[in-house]
Amino acid sequence: MVEQALQLDTIFHSLADPIRRDILHRVMECELSVGELVEKYEVSFAAISKHLKVLEKANLIHKRKEGQKYMVTLAPEALAEADKYLEQYRQMWESRYDKLETILKEG
C-alpha cells in the first residue's frame, strides 16, 4: 500500500511538468525515437533525456533499443493506476455520505 502510494506520487510529479505532459501526448499517438522527441522542443538533448528519465521512473513510458536508437512509447498501465486512485477517493466519500443518509433517515 505504501509502495503504491509512493509510486502514485512519482506519477503525479511526472505529470506536473508541461513538457513531460506533451511528451506523453506525442508518444501516446505513435512510438518515437529520443532523437525525434528532441527535435520537437527548443530545449537541449540533456533536458529531454532528463524528462524521459523521470517518466521512465514513474513507469509512464517504455523505452526499447532499436539499432542505434532508443524508441519511446506510452505505458498505459500506470495511468490506469492513477484512475484507480481517484475512484478510491470517490468511494471514500460515497461511504461517508451513505452513513449520513442512513443516520438522517433514522433520526
Add this chain to the structure above:
Amino acid sequence: MEKTKVVKDLEAKTLTIEREINAPKQKVWGAYADKDIFAQWWGPEGWETTVKEFDFRPGGHNLYAMKCVDPKQGDFFGQESWAVMQYQTMDEPNGFSYKDLFANPDGTPMENMPVVNVEIKFIEKDGKTTVATTIQANAAEEIEKLLAMGMVEGISSTFDRLEKLFA
C-alpha cells in the same frame, strides 16, 4: 448506482464532491453542526471517528481522529489519523467553509502537510439536499496532483477515442 460524483476544475484547481441526500438542508446542516451526529458518519466505511474538541462556529474548531477498525482493510487496519477543521464562515443552513489540517493528537498542525480550504454548500430541492464540497488545494504538490488528474482524464478519453477508431 454511483450517487457521489467527483468533479475536477483545472482552471480553479479544485475538486468538487457532489451528493444528493434524501433530507431537507436544515437536517443535513445539523449533521455537521452536532458533535455526536458528526462522529457517527464522518468516518468512511470501516473507520471510527472520535471527536476530542468541537466548537461549531466561525473561528471555532473541531479536533478529531479517524481510526480504521476493519481488519479487511489490510495495512490501514489500526491506523489512526488526527485532523483539525478550522471553521471560517457560516451561513446556516446554506453552507460553511473551513480549513482542513493534518494534526497531532494535541491539536497542533503537522508540519509539511498540506492545508486545504474546503467550502460546503447545501442546495435543497423538493425536500432533498445536494451537498457540494469544494476542495481548494493550497500546497503546490496538491495542485500538481489535481493537474495530473486532469491529465489522466485527458489521456483516458483519448484512449477511448482511439479504441472507437479501431473498433
